[in-house]
Amino acid sequence: MTTAKICGISTAESMHAVIAGAASHVGLVFFPPSPRHLSFDAAMALAARTPDHVRRVGVFVNPEDGLLEQAVAAGKLHAVQLHQTPPARAAHIRQRFARETWAAIAVRSRSDLDGVREYVGAADRILFDAKTPPGAALPGGMGVRFDWSLLDGFRHPIPWALSGGLDAANVGEAVRRTGATLVDTSSGVESAPGVKSVDKIAAFLQAVAAS
């Protein structure tokens, strides 16, 4: 069975769609350049609307401890998703905050997978995401997909999830092709950057359930 994380939720309406569609995880973004960035007050309000069986994942880009402290408390986070965060720093965060720790690996070529093993003991899960173009404002959340065949034959040393350009139309193929048991999407369920579509969230979650 494959489960899903819907990332970048910022309204009560889209949180409702996540819960109604039975997503396993919801992502709350704490990265000011992102159109999905949340204030601590907004995160607190959204967390209050979320049952604990939907795991709240905070999304960060090489965060400082101070940001993590406030975000973990405001969002009542169960997990932290770390982009562009070196293994030693991820290990520190995992130990200090005692939250399930996801390390995002940006993939464009097979050699990008070499870094995965460095996160053994430092992260609980690897999130394979597509590398965004050089100079891009964001390291994720841009609807960029990578060549899933790069994962063929890869021996995963820890649990993992798949993201990068997933939507209702391609997630079934992505699951069949990679064997992912957890998939993650953000821009694939939006009508514009940062604007979630409840219909697209429902369609994505239905496609995952059917996969």
Ligand SMILES: O=C(O)c1ccccc1N[C@@H]1O[C@H](COP(=O)(O)O)[C@@H](O)[C@H]1O
């Ligand atoms: O969504 C964002 O704004 C974001 C900002 C900074 C780091 C990661 C971000 N999103 C993550 O990117 C992947 C893929 O997104 P997409 O489906 O291709 O749009 C997803 O895991 C988001 O959690």
